[in-house]
Amino acid sequence: MRTGWMAVIGTFGLAAGCATDGIATHRLPAATPAADVADAIQKADAVARAKQQVKSEQATGEAPPPLTPADAPPITTYDPFERVNRFTYRFNARFDAAIFLPVANGYGRLPSPLRTGVHNFFDNLREIDTMVNYTIQGRLGRGVRSFGRFVINSTIGIGGLFDFATRLHVIAVPTGFGTTLASWGLHPGPYLIIPLLGPSTLREGVGLLGDYGLSYGVNIANLYRDDQSYALGVVDAVDQRSQVSFRYYSTGSPFEYDNIRFLYVRKLLIQDAALHEHAVPERPRSDQPAGK
Amino acid sequence: MSAWDYTHEHCELKSAIMHRRRAAAAVVTALCLSSLCLSSLCLSSGEARAAGFATAPSGDSVGSATGLAGPATGLAGPATGLAGPATGLAGPAGLRATVFGTPPEDIAPMPAAVPLLEIDAKMPWALQTPTVLWFDRQLRVWFSAQPHPAPLAIVIAGTGADGNAASVATLRGALYGAGYHVLTFPSPTFPRFIVSTSRTGVAGDLQQDGEDLYDAMVRIVRHLPHHPEITAIDVLGYSLGAAHAGIVKSIDARKGELHIRRAVMIEPPVSLFASMARLDALFLSSIGTGEAGIERLYERLFAQLANFYRAANSLQIDQSDILGAATAVLTTDQEFSAAIALTFRLDLMNVFFAGDLYAKTGVLFNPGSPPRVGQPLDAIERRLRATPFSAYLDRVFFPYYLAHRPHATRASLVADNRLDIIRDELQTNQDYYVQTNRDDLILDAEELDWLKRTLGSRIVVYDHGGHLGNLGGRAQIADMLAMLAGQWHGNAP
Numbered sequence: 001m002r003t004g005w006m007a008v009i010g011t012f013g014l015a016a017g018c019a020t021d022g023i024a025t026h027r028l029p030a031a032t033p034a035a036d037v038a039d040a041i042q043k044a045d046a047v048a049r050a051k052q053q054v055k056s057e058q059a060t061g062e063a064p065p066p067l068t069p070a071d072a073p074p075i076t077t078y079d080p081f082e083r084v085n086r087f088t089y090r091f092n093a094r095f096d097a098a099i100f101l102p103v104a105n106g107y108g109r110l111p112s113p114l115r116t117g118v119h120n121f122f123d124n125l126r127e128i129d130t131m132v133n134y135t136i137q138g139r140l141g142r143g144v145r146s147f148g149r150f151v152i153n154s155t156i157g158i159g160g161l162f163d164f165a166t167r168l169h170v171i172a173v174p175t176g177f178g179t180t181l182a183s184w185g186l187h188p189g190p191y192l193i194i195p196l197l198g199p200s201t202l203r204e205g206v207g208l209l210g211d212y213g214l215s216y217g218v219n220i221a222n223l224y225r226d227d228q229s230y231a232l233g234v235v236d237a238v239d240q241r242s243q244v245s246f247r248y249y250s251t252g253s254p255f256e257y258d259n260i261r262f263l264y265v266r267k268l269l270i271q272d273a274a275l276h277e278h279a280v281p282e283r284p285r286s287d288q289p290a291g292k
Numbered sequence: 293m294s295a296w297d298y299t300h301e302h303c304e305l306k307s308a309i310m311h312r313r314r315a316a317a318a319v320v321t322a323l324c325l326s327s328l329c330l331s332s333l334c335l336s337s338g339e340a341r342a343a344g345f346a347t348a349p350s351g352d353s354v355g356s357a358t359g360l361a362g363p364a365t366g367l368a369g370p371a372t373g374l375a376g377p378a379t380g381l382a383g384p385a386g387l388r389a390t391v392f393g394t395p396p397e398d399i400a401p402m403p404a405a406v407p408l409l410e411i412d413a414k415m416p417w418a419l420q421t422p423t424v425l426w427f428d429r430q431l432r433v434w435f436s437a438q439p440h441p442a443p444l445a446i447v448i449a450g451t452g453a454d455g456n457a458a459s460v461a462t463l464r465g466a467l468y469g470a471g472y473h474v475l476t477f478p479s480p481t482f483p484r485f486i487v488s489t490s491r492t493g494v495a496g497d498l499q500q501d502g503e504d505l506y507d508a509m510v511r512i513v514r515h516l517p518h519h520p521e522i523t524a525i526d527v528l529g530y531s532l533g534a535a536h537a538g539i540v541k542s543i544d545a546r547k548g549e550l551h552i553r554r555a556v557m558i559e560p561p562v563s564l565f566a567s568m569a570r571l572d573a574l575f576l577s578s579i580g581t582g583e584a585g586i587e588r589l590y591e592r593l594f595a596q597l598a599n600f601y602r603a604a605n606s607l608q609i610d611q612s613d614i615l616g617a618a619t620a621v622l623t624t625d626q627e628f629s630a631a632i633a634l635t636f637r638l639d640l641m642n643v644f645f646a647g648d649l650y651a652k653t654g655v656l657f658n659p660g661s662p663p664r665v666g667q668p669l670d671a672i673e674r675r676l677r678a679t680p681f682s683a684y685l686d687r688v689f690f691p692y693y694l695a696h697r698p699h700a701t702r703a704s705l706v707a708d709n710r711l712d713i714i715r716d717e718l719q720t721n722q723d724y725y726v727q728t729n730r731d732d733l734i735l736d737a738e739e740l741d742w743l744k745r746t747l748g749s750r751i752v753v754y755d756h757g758g759h760l761g762n763l764g765g766r767a768q769i770a771d772m773l774a775m776l777a778g779q780w781h782g783n784a785p
Contacts, residue, residue, distance in 0.1 A: 022414035024430075025517045031436075033402035033465030040396035047620050050604035057603050067598045069591035076670070086666045093427070249427035252454065252483035253642045254663075255673050266594065274602040 029108030029242075067273060073290035077265045079191040088193040089257055093248030095196060104241035117161040119243065122236045124153045124160025126174060128218055129211050133175045137183045145170060177214070178207025182272045188291040191261050199264040201291060265291050378573035379629065379733050381740065382758050386731035387628040389761025391619055398762075399462065400769035403469040409435045413512055415489050422649050424663045428487035433512055436464060436474040441521035443553075445472040445776065446509060448540070450531030450760070452639025454478040459530060462764035463772075470773050473520055475512070479533055480505050483642045486650075493650020494692045495643050496684070498564060498709050502539030509540065510549045524553045526776050530763060531734070534560030535711060538724060542714045545721075554723040556775045558768070559732055559760060562739035564709040565685070570734065572680040575633035578626050582678045589630055596621035632733070632759075641676040644684045651692040655683075711746075718746045725750045725775040727768060729757035750775075752782055 079085065107115070127150040134143035149165040149172060157164045166172065181203050182188075189202035200208070216224045223232060249256060269290060284290065379387060412430040421429045433455050445467045449460050455476035464474045478485045480501035486493055489508045492500055513525070529537035534557035541555040561567040579585040600621050622628055645656065652659035656672050663669065693705055711718065718724050726747050728735065735743075744751055752771050754762055762768050774780045 021515055022416075022430075023512070023515045024412045025435075026410045026412075028408040028410055030405040030407050031461065031465065032405055033461065033469075034404045036461075036465075037396055037399045037402055040399075044396055050600065051620060054600060054603040067595040067602075069588070069595050071598075072591035072594035075587050075590050082668055083666060086668075090666070250454065250456075252425075252428050252478075252485075252487075254424055254483070254645050254669060255641065258670060258673055270594070270598045270601050273598045 026102070026105070027109075028105055071273075071284070073266075073269050073284040074286055074288065075262075076289040077191055077261050078189070078289040078291035079261060081190055081192065085191060085193040086257055088195055089198075089248075092193065092196060092198055096248050100196075100238075100241055101247075104238050107238050108242045115239070115242070118235065118239050120153070120157070120163045121160045122239060123163070123172065123174075124150060124157070125215070125220065125223070127153070127172075128220060129176060129214050130172075130174050132214060133177055133180045133211075137175070137180050142173060142175075145173075176207050177210030178204040179271070179275070180210075181207055182268075183275045188265060188268050188272070191265060191291060199260055201265065201268065204268070378570050378577055380567075380570050380735050381729075381737065382731045382733035384625050384628075385756060386729070386733055386758035386761070387625055387632070388758070389731075389756060390733060390758035391622060391628045391631055392761065394762055394765045398765045400466050400764060400766045401469065402462075402465040406436050406465060406468045406474075409437070409517060411435055411512060411517070413488075413508070413515070415508060415511065417491055417507070418488055419491070419493055419650065421487055422646075422662055423665050424667070425483065425487045425646065425649075426665060428484040430484075431488040431508055431512075432478070432484060434464075434476045435516060436468050437516075437518065437520045438468075438471065438473050441523050442471055442473050443524040443526060443776075444513070444520075444522045445474050446513075446525065446527045447474065447476045448505065448527070448529030448533035448536045449477065449479045449482065450529070450533045451479055451481050451636065452642065453533075454482050454484065459760065459763055463528070463530070466764065466769045466773070467776075470776075472526075472776075473522060475509075475516075477505065477509065480536065481532065481639065481643050483646055486643070486646045490650075492692070492696070494647045494689060496564070496647075496689055496709075497693060497705070498535060498539055498713065502536055502543055505536055506540050506543045506547070506550075513550060525550050526554045526556070527552050528556040528558065528772070528776070529560075530558040530760060532561065532564070534558050534726075535564065538711065538714050538718065541724065542717050545717070554725065554776055554778065556725045556727065556772055558727045558763065558772065559729065559734070559757075560711065560726065560743075561734045562711050562742055563706075565706050566736075566739070567734040568681045570736075571633055571636045572682055574629050574733075575637060575680065578629035578633055583674055586634070586677055589634070593618070593621065593627075637677065637680075640681055640684065641673065641679075644676055644679065644688065645672070647684065647688040647692070651688050653688045653691055655687045711743075715746060719748075722750065723778075725780060727752050727754070727771060727775075729754045729759070729762065731756060731758055733759045749782070750780070752780075 127146050131143050131146040131150065134140070134146055149170050152165040152168065152170065153160045153163055156162070163172075186203050188204065192200045192202055192205050194200050194205055194208075197208075219225050223229065251259070253259065382390065411433050413433070414430050418429075447455070447460055447463050447467070449455055449457050453460065455478045460476045464476055467474045480486070480490065481495045485504075486495050490501070490504050495501060513522075527537045527540055529535075537555045538557050538560065541552045544550050544552040579589050597618055619631070622631055648654070648656045649662055656675070657663055663672075690702055690705060694700055694702070697705075707713075724747065726743055728740065728743060728751065730740070730753055732740070740753070744753065754767065756762065757765075757768075771780065771782070774782075
């Protein structure tokens, strides 16, 4: 009995880090500076190509009508549920620190090929949702590309474990039901912190439900309606978390909530503006906060 | 009820429960599954901040490491030494380098993997944590241990940055690759440091911040996990952290608890307050005063970034890269200046907030009713965005230190925040080294001369780099490692 309790206490002790003298240590997945530099070179290359594209479009007059500063949404953000959102943000931070992140860090120490396989597998499943959403958005070319990726990766890529499509330069450009709603002209709506998940807006939240509904409806290989489906969901969530470097309160700033709200909604609005490539989006009203 | 009915009903009930449980679990996990919202935050922090949009999750940026200093605000005018342009020694190329940083292809060779331990530590001398900053209760540092006996390099981050910021990570990679144990500290101007470790809560005083930092280093080095064998201790820092590295070594000479061997100071300010005065002036000239200037800048950058993203949308590339590349849309000197000045301002906001809270100076809120957890802070944030560093000095820093430091005057406080306070050590002790750039925006010609005269052969001055625009580059890293190893034989060009 005593041994059992010792084991329980020891386990919790380990989970909470080894605390002595008010000093606790947590082992993180190893940093990978060489790979980070290679990644930065690749990103810089993508940006350079984009810049080139902008230049050539401007030169040939193919550029969409440009947005002007007057088209920018107001600097304030629509957040009618702010008090609840701030509470949920704190809850998420504690959940993340106590459970989600330690588990994701443990997962991050598994061999890289295994993690890449898991990640590719879930990404491949998401292609179905991407394909359907591109189709209903009327962007058929992208839908076909997504379908192509799914077929290539599900076959040559052995059920999606390997991402051969990217090697063949058919790269992933995921979309979801939230973006579909945006393409139908829906505004982001009120800012929303979703329990466990984090920053979103009402539209994006509905989008997530739509995406899940679609996966549940299609239920490929009975992965979504089986008794053990939630275990699969947990693995996916942990894999996703291990890919995201965000840490709650890592800025240490009292304004972190405000800053993330600002960034998140502006990012959505920039993506929304890009959905209507050949028209200037509706000019925002200066008396209404961004997102409304 | 027959046995069959019972069994049937039981099975149905079980199935319903199973179904409900599955549905609930599935909704939760599938939400995670379909798109973890956090991953949507790929507008990466440093880049976003450089574009002047907001503070960064990771707390580091090009312009952030700029030295805490104050404007010429009438505070002992000549003592701040603000003369010449707001951009210091930086011309257009220096500004560009400051914003874009070292091109990734020029980064020094890095190791494939560096082990990482995160250490959270409570400091016994910590002040009471304000409830609104509950999340900053413990100091957080990062440690990478070699599997064999090795020297320990302690890295101190620049203004407003934490010990895991991008610039720190670059130095960590290079140092670990060269065989050092590496321990990385946040800047004493990083909010978590102010709350967890500062004895005053009022950041920006070189000596006081240095003392707090030194004591925290002693405590953490003594409690390093698994007791790695340390053959020597070196200390280094960039920007404001460079000044702290120098101060920490001089404190160690007095207290003798760590026996620090060498200090390498990467692009330090000479006068903290003069460097800051330049950044205030830069803000004024590139953005203007008040919230209106910031809103104009925001609207311009939003439109530019949206246009860039729209045009790039047709490319077959990973679009998160595009949106992360907020700096890509900056083109003019004024925009570079604005990005640098605003990035710095965003760091200052945290310093000001904490300082006013601890010093009870009542600038932002009534000391009797400090902000509560969960209280919206938009109004305070808007106000602070438009507040220069001079206001922090005039309304928080000077009142606090004049009240708490016997015989202090404004002029003496300004003088205490120059590297002059360790001039003798810098001049005579052969274990201090400096790396800087001829076009650094936090220095003027006189300050650069002062560094060259004081350090003699122990300084290297690169022709280009702006402020930190060559950190992690091949030359900077090679020279830094030679300096740390005591094998530097170069001379100021």
